Each structure stands twice: as C-alpha cells, then as structure tokens.
Amino acid sequence: MWYVLNFILGAIFGSFLNVILFRSVEGLKINDPPRSFCLNCKVSIKWYDNIPILSYILLGGKCRNCKTKIPIRYFLVELLIAFSFTFHSLLFAKFECILLNIFIFSTVVVAYVDFKIMMIPDFSWWLLWIVSVLDLFRDTRFWYLRFVSLFIVLSIFLILKKIYVEGLGEGDIYLITPIAFILNLPLSIYHLLLSSILALIFSLVNKKKIVPFGPFISISGYVLYVFMLKYF
Ligand SMILES: [Zn+2]
Incomplete structure (x- = not known):
C-alpha cells in the first residue's frame, strides 16, 4: 500500500513539478494563471485531461x-518522480523515504531550470533546508559536526568563487550550504569534489566556458544522500 501511495503521490507531484518548471523558465507566476492551458490553442485543460501519467496516454500525447x-x-517528468518516489519507498524506511522524496523534487527543479536559464529558484534550496532540519531527527550523532561541515564547505566555496568569479553564482552557494549540512563530514567534502569533477567533465565535453554548477551540486548531492542513508 505504501509503495502504491508513493507512486500515486509521485505522479501528482511530478505533474505539479511540470507546472513549476514551465512557469519558472518562462518567468510566469506559479499560481497565475490558476489553471493549466494548452500552449498552442490556449484552451484551459479540463481536470479529466490533467490526470498525471494516465491523461497523456489516453490522449495519445495530443491536446x-x-x-x-x-x-x-x-x-x-511525471514518470521520473513517480518511479523515484516508489524506489525510495522500496529501499528505505518511511521517514527516510519522505526525506529523499523532498530531495529529488528539489534536484529536478535545479537540474532543469539552472540548465535552461542559469538560475536557481529560491524554494529549491529552502526545500533542502527542510530536509536538513528533519535529518537532525533521523540521526542525532555528530550533529555539531554538521556546523563544522557547513563552515568548511562554505569557506572552500567562497575561495573558489574569488578565483573563478564567472562560473559560480550566488545561487550555487545557497544550494551547497544545506547539502553540506545534510551530508556532514567527510561526505560533504567528497560532494564538493564530485560536483566539481562532473561540472569540469561536462564543460570539457561540451567545450563550454560557463557551465551551470547547480545541476551538478544537486545531482551529486542526491546520489551521495541515497548512499549515506543506505550505508552510514
Ligand atoms: Zn490545444
């Protein structure tokens, strides 16, 4: 029952995520207009044509x-969120599953929006702060080290920012701080390394000078968090 609930919730949140992604990239308000509409004919979409996953299949992918x-x-996106919520519910206890669900939601927002328009929406790192606080209840050991972790990562990051002013934005700093708090030492240091290496490889492969750093911070943060909950 818990798995099924996670799949359904995932599909609903995935559908909500689509609205957020589209409206963030287009610079629209999240709640205005209140109803979803077809991008071509502007007709607002009826509730029965807006059922996550199912409607797309029933309509054959057409308006x-x-x-x-x-x-x-x-x-x-609906399938991705539905499957990842289900994956979390299969592999982890309920509380951990909820933490991972919030984390993946934030990760997809950052990965998509930062790649598209080089901007990180504020609520994506606020969601990670929610995970940070809840994670303190999950594991109370070494809680004081989390502050040390945050301080070290932030210091390294600010030094890096001084050296490469162009690549690192303010949003990246807001994003990496809660992750440093969640992952704690020594994982937070590996996280900084892993995201830098991934961003570097990406910029070399694509021969791009300026690469959004947010997607790499988020994705490697999520992968390490899954690893941490499973093995630490
Ligand atoms: Zn239409």
Missing part, C-alpha cells in the same frame, strides 16, 4: 482541442 502534440517531457 484534445487542437490536436497539437504535448511535449513528451511532461509525461517523462
């Missing part, structure tokens, strides 16, 4: 009104 193709990304 009911104008038959324009709905980008497959909507369907994929």
Whole structure:
C-alpha cells in the first residue's frame, strides 16, 4: 500500500513539478494563471485531461482541442518522480523515504531550470533546508559536526568563487550550504569534489566556458544522500 501511495503521490507531484518548471523558465507566476492551458490553442485543460501519467496516454500525447502534440517531457517528468518516489519507498524506511522524496523534487527543479536559464529558484534550496532540519531527527550523532561541515564547505566555496568569479553564482552557494549540512563530514567534502569533477567533465565535453554548477551540486548531492542513508 505504501509503495502504491508513493507512486500515486509521485505522479501528482511530478505533474505539479511540470507546472513549476514551465512557469519558472518562462518567468510566469506559479499560481497565475490558476489553471493549466494548452500552449498552442490556449484552451484551459479540463481536470479529466490533467490526470498525471494516465491523461497523456489516453490522449495519445495530443491536446484534445487542437490536436497539437504535448511535449513528451511532461509525461517523462511525471514518470521520473513517480518511479523515484516508489524506489525510495522500496529501499528505505518511511521517514527516510519522505526525506529523499523532498530531495529529488528539489534536484529536478535545479537540474532543469539552472540548465535552461542559469538560475536557481529560491524554494529549491529552502526545500533542502527542510530536509536538513528533519535529518537532525533521523540521526542525532555528530550533529555539531554538521556546523563544522557547513563552515568548511562554505569557506572552500567562497575561495573558489574569488578565483573563478564567472562560473559560480550566488545561487550555487545557497544550494551547497544545506547539502553540506545534510551530508556532514567527510561526505560533504567528497560532494564538493564530485560536483566539481562532473561540472569540469561536462564543460570539457561540451567545450563550454560557463557551465551551470547547480545541476551538478544537486545531482551529486542526491546520489551521495541515497548512499549515506543506505550505508552510514
Ligand atoms: Zn490545444
């Protein structure tokens, strides 16, 4: 029952995430207009055509009104969140599952929006602070070290920012602080290394000078958090 609930909740949150992603990138307000609409014919989408995962399949990936193709990304994001919530519920206890669900939600927001428009929405790192506080209840050992971890990572990061002013934005700092608090020492140091290496490889492969750092911070943070909950 818990797995099924996670799949359904994942699909609903995935659908909500689509709204956030689209509206963040387009610079629209999250709650205005209140209803979702077709990008082509602007007709607002009825509730029965807005059921996560199912509606996309039933409509054959097309708008009911104008038959324009709905980008497959909507369907994929819903599936991704539904499957990751289910994965968390299968592998972890309930409390840990909830923490990971919040973390992956924030990760997808950062990965998508920062890649698209080089901007990290504020609420994505606020979500990580929620995980940070809740994680203190999960594991009370070495709680004081979390502050040391935060201090060390922040110091290294500020030094890096002084050297490479262009690449690192303020959003990256807001993003890495709660993750340093969650992962604690020594994982937070590995996290900084892993995200830097991934960003470096990406910039070499794509021959780009300025690469958004946020997606790499988020994704490697999520992977290490899964690892930490499983083995620490
Ligand atoms: Zn339409």
